[in-house]
Amino acid sequence: REIESALLDGEIDFAVHSAKDLPSDLTDGLTLATFGERRDPRDVVVSASGDTLAEMSEGSRLGTSSPRRSAQIKVIRPDVEIVAIRGNVGTRIDKSKGPDYDGVVLAAAGLIRLGMEEEITEYLSPAVCTPDVGQGALAVEARSDDVQTLEMLVAIDHGPTTTAVTAERAFLAEIGGGCQVPVAAHARLENGRLHMSTMAGLPDGSRIYRIELDHDLDDPQSAGRETARRLLDSGAAEIVARGAV
Numbered sequence: 001r002e003i004e005s006a007l008l009d010g011e012i013d014f015a016v017h018s019a020k021d022l023p024s025d026l027t028d029g030l031t032l033a034t035f036g037e038r039r040d041p042r043d044v045v046v047s048a049s050g051d052t053l054a055e056m057s058e059g060s061r062l063g064t065s066s067p068r069r070s071a072q073i074k075v076i077r078p079d080v081e082i083v084a085i086r087g088n089v090g091t092r093i094d095k096s097k098g099p100d101y102d103g104v105v106l107a108a109a110g111l112i113r114l115g116m117e118e119e120i121t122e123y124l125s126p127a128v129c130t131p132d133v134g135q136g137a138l139a140v141e142a143r144s145d146d147v148q149t150l151e152m153l154v155a156i157d158h159g160p161t162t163t164a165v166t167a168e169r170a171f172l173a174e175i176g177g178g179c180q181v182p183v184a185a186h187a188r189l190e191n192g193r194l195h196m197s198t199m200a201g202l203p204d205g206s207r208i209y210r211i212e213l214d215h216d217l218d219d220p221q222s223a224g225r226e227t228a229r230r231l232l233d234s235g236a237a238e239i240v241a242r243g244a245v
Contacts, residue, residue, distance in 0.1 A: 074205025170224025
């Protein structure tokens with residue numbers, strides 16, 4: 001909010017954010033001008049032993065404070081204990097090598113950008129652990145009426161990333177940006193189509209709904225909204241309603 005206030009007050013001309021941290025509804029007077037090329041959007045496991053998620057022994061302690069990650073991991077490994085973890089990337093990796101954790105789950109993009117890719121034990125497929133909306137992408141925010149800045153920022157726009165993240169954000173807006181149950185969407189361009197993988201579930205993994213759809217590339221917002229409606233119609237509406245705020 002402080003950054004957006006600086007934008008609106010003219011103290012800065014644009015701001016760079018992690019796209020996954022942005023709310024589905026932007027502050028009036030601001031717009032997302034462009035997206036940089038997306039890094040790997042997947043979640044990863046980091047474990048000191050080198051064990052993958054499937055190889056971890058029963059009762060292993062896996063660190064994450066993300067209900068989205070917890071819900072999806074519990075589906076495939078209900079015998080693993082999910083333990084809350086705080087701190088920056090370096091702190092979490094250090095904790096993963098200590099006595100309180102057998103591993104942690106993090107975003108691949110953060111490790112790659114920090115030059116810590118060698119710490120990654122396993123990449124989790126989006127079909128197993130659907131990433132957060134916007135994960136791996138950087139978004140540039142500017143004032144809606146600042147035509148000169150908006151025209152300048154077009155030069156760094158990465159079209160495929162913009163298409164994908166626009167669809168994901170439309171999905172989130174349709175689900176409800178204030179939803180407190182785990183929801184996720186990952187869009188990618190594949191064979192001239194926009195493929196969307198989406199998820200909604202309960203934090204304990206006891207109920208998970210997934211929908212995958214292909215769409216035309218020309219209207220990513222409609223693609224995101226349609227996929228959200230299909231996910232809700234599949235049964236997810238009940239659990240999403242529980243977490244609406």
